[in-house]
Structure formats: structure tokens, C-alpha cells
Amino acid sequence: GDSVTQMEGPVTLSEEAFLTINCTYTATGYPSLFWYVQYPGEGLQLLLKATKADDKGSNKGFEATYRKETTSFHLEKGSVQVSDSAVYFCALSGGSQGNLIFGKGTKLSVKP
Amino acid sequence: NAGVTQTPKFRILKIGQSMTLQCTQDMNHNYMYWYRQDPGMGLKLIYYSVGAGITDKGEVPNGYNVSRSTTEDFPLRLELAAPSQTSVYFCASSPPPAIDSGANVLTFGAGSRLTVL
Numbered sequence: 001g002d003s004v005t006q007m008e009g010p011v012t013l014s015e016e017a018f019l020t021i022n023c024t025y026t027a028t029g030y031p032s033l034f035w036y037v038q039y040p041g042e043g044l045q046l047l048l049k050a051t052k053a054d055d056k057g058s059n060k061g062f063e064a065t066y067r068k069e070t071t072s073f074h075l076e077k078g079s080v081q082v083s084d085s086a087v088y089f090c091a092l093s094g095g096s097q098g099n100l101i102f103g104k105g106t107k108l109s110v111k112p
Numbered sequence: 113n114a115g116v117t118q119t120p121k122f123r124i125l126k127i128g129q130s131m132t133l134q135c136t137q138d139m140n141h142n143y144m145y146w147y148r149q150d151p152g153m154g155l156k157l158i159y160y161s162v163g164a165g166i167t168d169k170g171e172v173p174n175g176y177n178v179s180r181s182t183t184e185d186f187p188l189r190l191e192l193a194a195p196s197q198t199s200v201y202f203c204a205s206s207p208p209p210a211i212d213s214g215a216n217v218l219t220f221g222a223g224s225r226l227t228v229l
Contacts, residue, residue: 004154032215032216034217041222042222042223043116043202043204043220043221043222043223044155044202044204044218044220045220046217046218049215049217051210051215089154089155093209093215093216097143097160097162097168098143098145098160098162098206098208098209098216098218099145099157099160099170099216100155100216100218102154102155103154104152104153104154105152105154
């Protein structure tokens, strides 16, 4: 079945460092891809999405490009801030029932 | 604009007790979902509903039941609580997937942390 694999955490960076969180997927067909973010004590929020190959999703300085040839959707940010500390989830659309299939999440801690 | 509201936020149960986690949304979304989140394991789908009166099992439905009598509400019932059900539970809702892309943006509640002792 469909699945999402993302890099293990936790990831600890200094403020203004470059961030990459790797995400690869296995799916039949052509799913839409998502990054969700979960701040401490809160629910998940959509960060960005891409619905077809070569699409780039972007939001709040984060970017991810849908790479069909490598089945990847890596999350990047050029300069992280302390406020970016959160857990990041990669996900793909699971079919006609509309649910999402999530990776295990990557915890990011940004130190001042 | 409340979005998705879950109650309670925290609950401790004894083994064998039953309880209902409440979920309500005010966005008139047809689709609703219950996920559980275990440490280091991501989110697993328990049950989902594509409209009032329609529910179906997800990946991990055992030990749970749901109902969907209205568009707004989607309660999750635990009949005989077990320690394996200790988790954080998230309710989410969405409009139907986009016809062209299948893209579906879920709106999540803040979660309900359940401990079974």
C-alpha cells in the first residue's frame, strides 16, 4: 500500500541555519503531497502542498518540490528561526476517501 | 470561527471503562476523520466519514466505534478501554477531495490526550 518515509529526528539546528527534511513516498497513481506542522500542544496545520509532478509548494519561507522521478518531496528552508521549532509531517493523499497517509514525523529544535 | 473542536483535552481512564471523545466542526465539511498519534509513529487513521450517516473503518479501528448523525459531529467511542489505547487522538475534517488532483486539505482539532491505566 501507499506509504511515506521521512528522515528520523530529532534535528537540532542553530538559528539561521539551512534546513532540509527528507521525505520519500510509495504510491500507486499520482497522489498529492503535503507537509503539515505541529507546534507543541497543538493540532496539525497545513504548511504547504503540491498536487502534481514538478509543482513547488511554498509557505512561510519553507519550500518543497514534487519530484516524481525520485518519488520525493523534501522540505527546505534557507534560514530557520527559533519559532520554527515543531514536528513536521510529510503526507500523501490516500484516495477517494480523502484521508492522508502520514510519515512518522521529524522533530525540529532551533537554538538561538 | 472555531474550526474543529475536540473535548475533552485530557482524560485518564481505568482499564475496562468506556468513554466518548467528542468532535464538532463548523465549516460544513462533509468528510471527517479520527486519527491516533503514538510517539514516533506518525498518525494512524481509525475511522472516517464522508457524510452524515456514512462511516467506514480506517487502518486501526479495533476497540473503537463511531457514529455520524449530523454533518457537524463525529464522536469516537471507546467501549472497553485498554492500555494500548493510550494515545493522543485527533479529529479532522475536510471538503471532498478536488476532482482533478485528489488534493484534500484537512483541518485538525487540537487533540485529546487519553491515558488508560
